[in-house]
Amino acid sequence: xxxxxxxxxxxxxxxxxxxxxYLSDLLQNGVTxxxxxxLSEKMGVTASQIRQDLNCFGGFGQQGYGYNVQNLFNEVGxxxxxxxxxxxxxxxxxxxxxxxxxYDNFKRRGFDIVKIFDIKPELIGTKINGIEVFHMDDLDxxxxxxxxxxxxxxxxxxxxxxxxxxxxxxxxxxxxxFSPMDLELPYDIEIENVHLSDSLMxxxxxxxxxxxx
Amino acid sequence: xxxxxxxxxxxxxxxxxxxxxYLSDLLQNGVTxxxxxxLSEKMGVTASQIRQDLNCFGGFGQQGYGYNVQNLFNEVGxxxxxxxxxxxxxxxxxxxxxxxxxYDNFKRRGFDIVKIFDIKPELIGTKINGIEVFHMDDLDxxxxxxxxxxxxxxxxxxxxxxxxxxxxxxxxxxxxxFSPMDLELPYDIEIENVHLSDSLMxxxxxxxxxxxx
Numbered sequence: 001x002x003x004x005x006x007x008x009x010x011x012x013x014x015x016x017x018x019x020x021x022y023l024s025d026l027l028q029n030g031v032t033x034x035x036x037x038x039l040s041e042k043m044g045v046t047a048s049q050i051r052q053d054l055n056c057f058g059g060f061g062q063q064g065y066g067y068n069v070q071n072l073f074n075e076v077g078x079x080x081x082x083x084x085x086x087x088x089x090x091x092x093x094x095x096x097x098x099x100x101x102x103y104d105n106f107k108r109r110g111f112d113i114v115k116i117f118d119i120k121p122e123l124i125g126t127k128i129n130g131i132e133v134f135h136m137d138d139l140d141x142x143x144x145x146x147x148x149x150x151x152x153x154x155x156x157x158x159x160x161x162x163x164x165x166x167x168x169x170x171x172x173x174x175x176x177x178f179s180p181m182d183l184e185l186p187y188d189i190e191i192e193n194v195h196l197s198d199s200l201m202x203x204x205x206x207x208x209x210x211x212x213x
Numbered sequence: 214x215x216x217x218x219x220x221x222x223x224x225x226x227x228x229x230x231x232x233x234x235y236l237s238d239l240l241q242n243g244v245t246x247x248x249x250x251x252l253s254e255k256m257g258v259t260a261s262q263i264r265q266d267l268n269c270f271g272g273f274g275q276q277g278y279g280y281n282v283q284n285l286f287n288e289v290g291x292x293x294x295x296x297x298x299x300x301x302x303x304x305x306x307x308x309x310x311x312x313x314x315x316y317d318n319f320k321r322r323g324f325d326i327v328k329i330f331d332i333k334p335e336l337i338g339t340k341i342n343g344i345e346v347f348h349m350d351d352l353d354x355x356x357x358x359x360x361x362x363x364x365x366x367x368x369x370x371x372x373x374x375x376x377x378x379x380x381x382x383x384x385x386x387x388x389x390x391f392s393p394m395d396l397e398l399p400y401d402i403e404i405e406n407v408h409l410s411d412s413l414m415x416x417x418x419x420x421x422x423x424x425x426x
Contacts, residue, residue: 013418017411021393044397080414081421099312100409105393109410110417149420150413173420176413180234180318184257190419192412196313197322198230199405200363200389201293204323205226206403207362207386208294 008079012053016080018043019053023073035066082110087148088176091163092155093118093133096178100152101128111150115142143170150174157181221292225266229293231256232266236286248279295323300360301389304376305368306331306346309391313365314341324363328355356383363387370394 022043026034036054040047054072077083088111090097100106101116116133118124124135134142142148151167153160153175160179167175168187175191177183182193235256239247249267253260267285290296301324303310313319314329329346331337337348347355355361364380366373366388373392380388381400388404390396395406 014411014415016418017408017414018395020414021395021408021411044395079418081417082414084417084421086417086420095312095315099308102308103409105410106413109414111413150416173423174416176416182231182234182257188423190416190423192416192419194409194412195230195234196316196407197318198227198234199407200319200324201230201233201295201322202227203363203387203389203403203405204294204297204299205229205292206405207299208297210386210401210403 015053016076020073020076020080020082023069023076026069027073031069033066033068039067084110086111086150088113088150088152089143089148090116090152090154091136091139091167092153093120093123093128094154094156097152097154098128100154101131114146114148139166140170143167143172148172150176152176152178154178228266229289233286233289233293233295236282236289239282240286244282246279246281252280297323299324299362301326301363301365302356302361303329303365303367304349304352304380305366306333306336306341307367307369310365310367311341313367314344327359327361352379353383356380356385361385363389365389365391367391
């Protein structure tokens with residue numbers, strides 16, 4: 001609870017996008033203020049958890065008033081960096097690469113997809129959702145000469161380690177990895193692994209274990 | 214640590230798909246046994262965490278030998294229910310619905326997509342990756358007359374609550390929700406919410422907070 005300490009635990013950080021979504025919903029519905037009790041009911045976590053989380057970065061609540069939704073939304077957004085814009089490239093235009101290229105939601109959150117890379121000759125030079133597709137051979141030159149924050153990795157399993165290493169060497173700051181492999185790299189690069197099947201297997205487990213009862 | 218107690222904590226369950234993936238890799242590379250120390254180095258968690266996790270469901274390690282990879286893979290798979298087959302329907306053939314329909318990895322994990330539902334006239338009657346597309350008007354009849362375990366929800370935000378409620382009433386056992394809304398329903402239904410943007414925002418935060426240092 002030391003507000004001078006700006007280091008926020010990753011557990012709290014991982015909850016922030018959810019607060020951000022809920023607050024965005026509230027704003028859209030014209031709600032201007034909310035108590036931690038109401039917010040906790042909406043979000044399905046305890047009120048004390050919410051107070052603790054929001055205290056981590058200064059505590060915006062006022063006794064007897066609750067939270068000003070717009071202020072809180074702005075502050076959570078600021079911490080998440082939504083006032084910055086990040087430049088993304090997508091590597092691999094398979095099913096997931098296609099879906100992500102067409103996802104306009106990212107732009108609203110501050111993430112601009114600037115280029116797509118693939119190796120299939122018929123794709124090179126085409127545009128997906130207005131974004132040009134380049135050949136992988138041009139990756140190094142593009143990243144060296146343009147500002148790229150994050151590479152979205154949606155390539156086949158076997159190619160993942162090599163391409164990830166190449167991106168690390170090129171100095172990309174973050175990898176958003178969709179291949180079914182947990183990446184760790186010997187570079188100063190942040191990695192978020194997304195394993196869709198994992199979440200599906202957890203769902204299968206929950207259904208299964210309920211049937212066994 | 215009570216082996217008689219078959220209830221495994223969700224924290225452990227959520228780690229199991231990762232063990233499953235690693236063990237599958239090891240098998241493919243011809244590795245037949247592994248110590249908890251080696252496994253922990255590969256997975257980037259402590260050896261004691263691994264022993265604790267695997268002890269939760271019986272503890273398959275032998276002193277001085279480590280784990281038999283094939284046995285452990287089978288046991289983790291059994292707990293995750295990979296020896297069962299789950300029947301899935303996909304609701305909403307947008308970007309994500311398309312990508313998921315084409316994802317053959319799910320089948321390998323025990324999940325069969327049996328039907329896709331949408332409302333666009335030009336899609337009805339077509340097949341995506343061999344799976345027929347039905348009209349949403351036929352959803353209730355199909356679910357009532359066929360075995361459906363899980364509905365994959367990839368519909369626009371505004372339609373999510375209504376369709377989720379409809380699926381809950383129809384008695385679907387699980388929802389795999391890709392719309393940017395945390396669902397909670399007054400039915401006996403298991404829900405896994407997947408929010409891709411959340412993970413991207415966490416990545417943005419990590420990059421941002423490193424630059425501020």
